[in-house]
Amino acid sequence: MESLQVCDYMNHHPVRLLADMPVAEAVECLLNSGQSGGAVIDDRARLIGFLSEQDCIARMVESCYYREQVCRVKDIMQSPALSVKPYMSVIELAQQLVKDMPRVYPVVDDDGVLVGSINRAAVLKAIDKQLRAGYEVAS
Template sequence: MESLKVEHYMNHYPITFTADMNMQETTLRFLKTQQIGGPVIDNHSKVIGFISESDVLVKMLDSMYYNDNNAKVKDIMRKDVLSVKPYDSVLELAQRMVNEHPKVYPVIGDDGDLLGTICRNDVLKAFDKHMKLSISHAKEHAAH
């Protein structure tokens, strides 16, 4: 199970945002990609924050109530980003997901560059693939 690494199951083409994006552009990006969250990056692909559909929804509710549509990503993004490395264990990540509750983690290289994202669904796929391989190997072994 330790051989399951984040880099083998991560999304290499994640949705990303910039700090100066407005709410309309941000919402449209979520709707088009159907991803639930993504890193906010600077001009050098360094992660400076994270924004989720939930963050946008909260701001949209406030905007409708106060008739204020001027928010930018930098106003609502989380700056304390939980991230993982490509060589991290998927099993350990699953344990973190259960304890820390984010559904999406940016995958960041040792140089600080964004490499992708990994979400709960990606972790489930990794476990499913591993379980199917284990069953297949057990059947093969039993046949001999």
């Protein structure tokens, strides 16, 4: 059976957010990208946190109520962020997804630099492809 690695199924163009970015701007980035969360990076593209749609909802409601946008990404991001390496096994990641439950994982190299992201759908696609290939060989 062929080895499934994260790098073969990851999104190579993940959302990149900055810690000092207003949450409203970060939400716009997420909505425009169609991604449910984004990596928060420093000036060297190293992962420093993660911001999900869920993290943003309460602050956006609060902003609507008070008619002000004072919250920054750094105020509500998850840090440290869970991340995976590009050479990690998709099967190992699937087992981690069951346990940790995030929808998206940032993918970082050995220096902590963001190189992509992988979500549940990509993991399912990889496993499905592997299973279908196994069925075809068995037939």
